[in-house]
Amino acid sequence: MRTLYPLKFSPIPREMIWGGNRLHEMFNKNFPGEVRIGESWEISGYKGKLSVVANGHLKGNNIEELIGVYMGDLVGEKVFDSYGVEFPLLIKLIDSNENLSVQVHPDDELAALRHNERGKTEMWYVLHAEQGAELISGFNREVTRELFLEKLERGKLAEILNFEKVMPGDVFFMPAGRVHAICKGIVLAEIQQTSDLTYRIYDWGRVDKQGIPRDLHIDLALDAIDYSWHRDYKTVAPTLEGSPALLADCPWFTTQRLAFSRRLVRDYSLLDSFVIHICTKGEYSLYYYNEKDKITVSAGETVLIPAMLDELVLGCSGNAEILEVYIKS
Numbered sequence: 033m034r035t036l037y038p039l040k041f042s043p044i045p046r047e048m049i050w051g052g053n054r055l056h057e058m059f060n061k062n063f064p065g066e067v068r069i070g071e072s073w074e075i076s077g078y079k080g081k082l083s084v085v086a087n088g089h090l091k092g093n094n095i096e097e098l099i100g101v102y103m104g105d106l107v108g109e110k111v112f113d114s115y116g117v118e119f120p121l122l123i124k125l126i127d128s129n130e131n132l133s134v135q136v137h138p139d140d141e142l143a144a145l146r147h148n149e150r151g152k153t154e155m156w157y158v159l160h161a162e163q164g165a166e167l168i169s170g171f172n173r174e175v176t177r178e179l180f181l182e183k184l185e186r187g188k189l190a191e192i193l194n195f196e197k198v199m200p201g202d203v204f205f206m207p208a209g210r211v212h213a214i215c216k217g218i219v220l221a222e223i224q225q226t227s228d229l230t231y232r233i234y235d236w237g238r239v240d241k242q243g244i245p246r247d248l249h250i251d252l253a254l255d256a257i258d259y260s261w262h263r264d265y266k267t268v269a270p271t272l273e274g275s276p277a278l279l280a281d282c283p284w285f286t287t288q289r290l291a292f293s294r295r296l297v298r299d300y301s302l303l304d305s306f307v308i309h310i311c312t313k314g315e316y317s318l319y320y321y322n323e324k325d326k327i328t329v330s331a332g333e334t335v336l337i338p339a340m341l342d343e344l345v346l347g348c349s350g351n352a353e354i355l356e357v358y359i360k361s
Contacts, residue, residue, distance in 0.1 A: 036102060036338040038309075038318055038327055039090065041083035043125075044073035049240060052129030054219050058160065059125070059332025071126050074334035075308065077119025077226050087327065095119050095336075108305040108339040110361045120359065121285055123308060123334050124222040125159075128214040133246070134168060134189065134234040138256040139208035143229055146252070151208045154224030155267075155280045155287060157355060158202040159312060162217030169265040170194045170210050176259060184250070189234055194265060203267040203279045203289075209258035221310050223357055225284050231256055276356060286360050291353045292316075292346060301342035304361040309335045314352035319345040329354075 045055075045063045048070025055061040055072050063069045075095070076083045082094040090098065099106055099117045111120065137152035144150070156167075172194040183189045193211065196204070198218060206212050211233065214220065231249035239245050269277040269289065274296055276288035290296075291313075300307055309318070315330040320341050329335055337344065346352075 036105060036340055037088055037325065038320060038341070039085050039098075039336040039338070040087045040327070040333065041075055041095070041336070042086045044076060044081055044083065045069045046071040046073065049238065049246070050128055050130040050132055050216075052127045054127045054129070054160065055125055055332070058219060061125075061332065068129065069127060070129075071124050073122065073124055074310070075119070075121065075123040075336055078122055078228060083119075102338070105340040106306060106338045108303065108359070108361065110304050111306065111339075111359050118226060120226055121308070121357065122224050122226050123310065123357070124224070125332065126214060126218075126220050126222055128216055128218045130216045130238075131236050132214045133232040133236070134193070134211060134213045135230050135232050136211050136253050136256050137206075137208045137227070137231070138229055138252075142256055143227065147229060149229055150225050150227045152225050152227040152229055153208045153282060153284055154206045154222055155285075156204045156206065156214070157221040157223075157279070157287075157289075157310075157312065158198050158200050158218060159221060160200060160219035161198045161202075164197070165217035166195050166197050166215050167204070167218060168193050168211070168213040168215065169196055169204050169206065170212070171259070171261050174259075174261045177254060177257075180257065180259065181254075184234070196266060201271075203269065204265060205267055205280050205282075207258070207282070209256055211257055221312065221355065223280070223285055223287055223310075223355070279355070281360075284359070285357055288356045289353065290356055291351070293348060293351045296346040298344045298346060298356075299342065300337070300339075300344070300358075303358055304339060305358040306339050307337040308355075308357040309337065310355040310357065311335075312353045312355060314348060314350050316346050316348040316352040316354070319347065
């Protein structure tokens with residue numbers, strides 16, 4: 033019985049002080065033009081912001097309800113055993129019309145201790161970058177807690193931050209504990225644990241509509257920060273036609289980039305996990321149930337493929353690119 037199928041969800045827009053309107057311009061997201069949308073939550077199991085199915089006979093059901101009914105058939109047996117009805121990943125599209133705050137996220141242990149929540153490890157895939165756009169990832173030298181506080185108090189934090197020029201296709205893995213910020217002029221896809229815990233460290237002197245600065249969380253951040261320095265913060269992975277390129281591999285998610293311009297068969301039978309497709313370029317057809325059924329996926333769309341669908345066929349008449357995301361068993 034064909035009860036499950038590739039699921040699309042209604043995006044959840046989030047107005048942000050630093051947001052813009054490029055998600056509508058680039059991907060035809062149906063958001064109000066005058067509202068500064070910073071984030072579009074494409075798939076979310078986060079409490080109070082549950083994604084709702086937008087296609088097929090399950091339209092109108094939220095993701096938690098679906099997991100409660102279909103359990104391992106939807107998310108994979110081991111994933112269900114670990115997370116229950118909570119969907120373990122949050123998929124976003126982000127438009128930084130202005131700089132985001134310099135911030136850090138706690139890891140699982142600290143988040144559980146302080147907030148009874150999960151930590152937040154994430155990765156970024158750059159979809160658009162204006163000329164000269166950059167982001168912050170970690171430090172540019174070895175830093176101690178004392179040096180960090182000194183630079184922060186003197187208004188010279190930028191001196192120890194690692195700024196990276198970016199262009200479309202760049203990848204940055206952001207483990208919990210790494211200080212970071214998306215700067216202005218960037219649109220990216222974010223793959224992260226299901227968490228909304230953020231400790232703001234510096235917010236560029238910004239105020240909200242009422243002229244009030246946003247809260248900072250420096251005391252909380254100090255114990256969450258990883259002060260170590262890394263030589264390379266950007267992930268470099270070749271793009272080979274029809275072959276997946278590994279972009280991130282951690283306990284919380286695995287992400288691959290797949291570029292193709294012809295019919296492609298994807299066998300997921302050994303995963304025991306749902307698979308998420310994030311279409312980053314072009315358009316493709318996704319065939320399932322022995323190619324008897326299909327949906328079309330365009331750039332900016334995200335699809336959840338149930339674990340019970342072992343084999344899919346991807347077809348396109350031009351060039352398409354997707355991110356494949358799943359959890360290793």
